[in-house]
Amino acid sequence: MAVDKDRVEGSATNLGGKVKEGAGKLTGDEKLKNEGVADQVKGKVQNAVGGVKDALKGK
Template sequence: MMDKDRVIGSAKVVKGKIKEALGKAVGDVKLESEGKADKFEGKVQNAVGGIKDVIKEK
């Protein structure tokens, strides 16, 4: 079973992509920046979950 951090991280990446695209579309630099930050945070959390999964398998 996947670690919950991987699931939550993946969801944050998707949310970030949507916010970034919406920010670009409407010219909202703050929203675009928030989207980029959410994507980065999600990728980090996903990586942490991946490490936990590897540890659990051993």
């Protein structure tokens, strides 16, 4: 059973965002931290889109 590519890419984007946010917090870089938060939101939305596609395909 294959998972929609949006779910995989969304999870990766979300994870990358968490890393960016953590690095921004650690270094005090607000811009990097905010980019990380934005990436997490983007990843969650993309993952949700993939979930809907999977549901429509009956997976």
